[in-house]
Amino acid sequence: MADAPPFGPAHGFGLYIHWPYCSRICPYCDFNVYAAKDRDNGPLNAALLADLGRHADLLAGHPALGSVYLGGGTPSLMAPEDIAALIETADRCFGLAADVEITLEANPVDISPAALESWKAAGITRLSLGIQSLEDEALTFLGRDHDAAMAKQSVAEALTVFDNLSIDLIYARPGQPQTSWKTELTEALSLGAPHLSLYELTIEERTAFGQRAKRGELVPMDDDDQADLYELTQDISEAHGLPAYEVSNHAASKQYQSRHNLTYWRGGDWIGIGPGAHGRLTVDGARIATHAAARPADYQLSVQTPLDRSSLIELSPLDNARELLALGLRADVGFDLERIARITGSETDATTLQSLIETGLIRQNGPTVSLTREGRLLADRIAAELSP
Template sequence: MAEVLKPFGPQYGFGLYVHWPYCSKICPYCDFNVYAAKTRSHEPLLKAISEDIRIHRPRMPEHGALDTVYLGGGTPSLLQPAEIAGLLAVASETFGIKPGAEITLEANPNDIMRADLRGLEAAGINRLSIGVQSLRDNALAFLGRDHDAVSARAAVKRALHVFSNVSIDFIYARPSQSIDEWGDELTDALALGAPHLSLYELTIEQRTAFGKAVARGEIVPMDPDAQADLYELTQTITTSAGLPAYEVSNHAAGPQFQSRHNLTYWNGGDWIGVGPGAHGRVSVGGKRYASEAERRPEAYIANVVALGSGWGGASKLYPLDIARELIAMGLRPIGGIAVERIESLSQKPLPRDRIDAFIAEGWVRFDGHRLSLTPSGWLLADAITAQLAP
C-alpha cells in the first residue's frame, strides 16, 4: 500500500530560526522587527532565547534533529563567536543538529571585515548571508547602508576565503535605476564569485522611512513595467552565468548551494522561531500551529521568565488556512508543489480551468501531479496564487 502523502510537517524540513533584533543602523527600507544597537549586555536576551529553545522540546515530541539553523535579524553578526556557539550548543543539546546541517549567519559587510571568521566556523556556522545590497556607492547611500562598494567587495572576498557557501543580497529596481545600470551591477555581483545570490526588487512598506518619503512625494517608486523588465534581465544574466533562479528571488550555482532553510519555509516544513518577533510553524499530532514571539526585546525576555516561552501560546491553523499558505509558498520554488497536498486540506480540487488558462499563457506547468510557475509566471506569482487559492 502506498504511503499517504502528509501535506505538511517536518518531513519537508525541520529548522530553527533565531532572530537577533539589534542593528548598528536601521535602514530606511527595512520593515523587520529591529532596534538600534546600544551599549548593552547581550546576556539577558541570549539567556531568554536559549530557554525558549529548550521549552519547545516537550511541546514537540515527534520531532527529531534539526536540518537547518538560521541566525537572522536584525544583525546577528554583532554577536561574538562564543555567543553563537552557546546558542548552537543549546539547540544541539535540546533537539540535536543533524550531521551536515546547514547553519547560516546573516552578516553585514563591515562586520565581516572585523569578524573572527575562523571563530565563526569553529562555532558551527557553515553558511554566510551577506547584506551587500549594491555595488554602487550612490545606491548604498540612498539605501542607508553603513558600508561602501569597496568594503562590500572586500567582505565577500574575505568570506569566500573561509566559507565555500556564501550568499549575497542585492536590492534592485530602485527609483530611476536603468536597465543598463542594473545589468552592469549584476554582472559585477556575479564576478564576486559567491555561489548564491538573493536578488530582491525594492519593496517600499508604508511604515518605513521610505514609505513616509513616498507619501511626502520625495521618492517615486519604479513603474511596475520597468520592474518587470529588470526582472527578466535578471533571469537572463544569472542563467547565462550559471546561477539560475531556483525560486522567485533566489539563484544558486547548484542544488548544494540552495538555501535549505528557506526551502523548509517554501515546502511547508516546520521551524521553531525564537527571539523577539520571530515567527514559527510547528506540527504536532497532525495539527499545525503558528507562533509569533513578543516583538519588543524587554517583553520577550519577560515572557520567557514568566511563561517559559517568548510567546504566550500558539494559534492553531485551520486546514483551509494551511492550504492557502502552502500554495502561496509552494509555488515560489522552481519545483512547485504537489496539488494533492493542497486538495487534501481544502477537500476540493484546484480549479483546472484556471490552471489550463495559465498553461496556455505560459505561466504555469502542470504534469497532473505537481504545479509550478514558469519564469514568466514568477512575474505574476501573487496574482496567480490568488486565482488558484482554495
C-alpha cells in the same frame, strides 16, 4: 515523499533565530529591528536559550534540525561565544543533522579574518552577506554603512573561509537604468559567491522610505520597468550559471540552495525564537502558528512561561492550504496540488488551472504545478487564483 503528510517535518525541520539589533536602521527595512546602541545583551541571550528549552518540551517527537538560520537585525553583531551557545543548545535540545546548514546573516563592516574564523569555530557553515549594492551612490541612498570597495573585499575575505556564501542585492531602485543594473549584477556574479538573493526594492509604509514616498520625495519604479529589470536579472544570472531556483534566489547548484528557505517553501516545520519571530509547527497532527512578542523586553518576559498546546494558534485547514500554496509555488520545483486537496477536501478549480496553463503562466506535471518564467512575475496573483 508521496506518502508524506501534506505539511510538517517530513518536508524539512529548521530553526530561525531572530537577533533584532542593528548598528543603524536602513530606510527600506520593515523588519522587527532596534538600534543596538550600548545594550546589555545578556538578558536576551538567556531568553533565546530558554526559548529553545520551551520548544524542546513541546516538540519531543521531532527529528534532528536540518537547518539553523540566525537572521535579523544584524546577528553578526553577536559575540561568537553567544552564537556557539545557541548552536550547542539547539543540538542538545533537538539534535543537529550530520549535514546541518547553519547560516549567519552578516554585514560587510563586520567581516574580518578573525570574525570569520570565530564564526566557523562556533559552528556556522554558511554566510549570508548583505552587500545590497556595488554602487557607492546607491549604498548611500539605501542607508548602508559600507562602500562598494568594502562590499567586494568582504566577499573575497568570506570566500576564503566559507565556500557556501550568499550575497544580497537590492535592485529596481528609483530611476535605476537597465544598463547600470546589468553592469552591477554582472560584477556581483563575477565575485564568485555561489548563491545570490536578488530583491526588488519594496517601499513599505512604516519605513523611512515609506514616509518619504508619502510626502512625494521618493517615487518608486513603476511595475513595467520593474518587470523589465526582473527579466534582465534572469537572463544575466542564467548566463553566468546561477539560474533562479525560487522567485528571488539563484544558486550555482543544488548544493548551494538555501536548505532553510526550502523548508519554508516546501511546507516544513520551523521553530521561531527571538523577538517577533514566527514559527510553524506540527503538534498532534495540527499546523500551529507561533509568533513571539516583538519588543525584546516583552519577549524576555514571555519565555518564563512554558509553551502550552492549548494556548497556541492552530491554523484552519483553509488558511494552512493557502499559505502552503503561496510559499510552495515560489520554488522552481513547484507544488503538489494533491496536498491542498488532502488538507481542505476540495480539488483545485480545473477551469482556473487550465486557463493559467494556456496563458503560459504555469506548467503542470501530474499533480505538480510550477511557475513559468513569466509566471514568476505574478506569483502572488497566481497563488491567489489557485487557492481554495
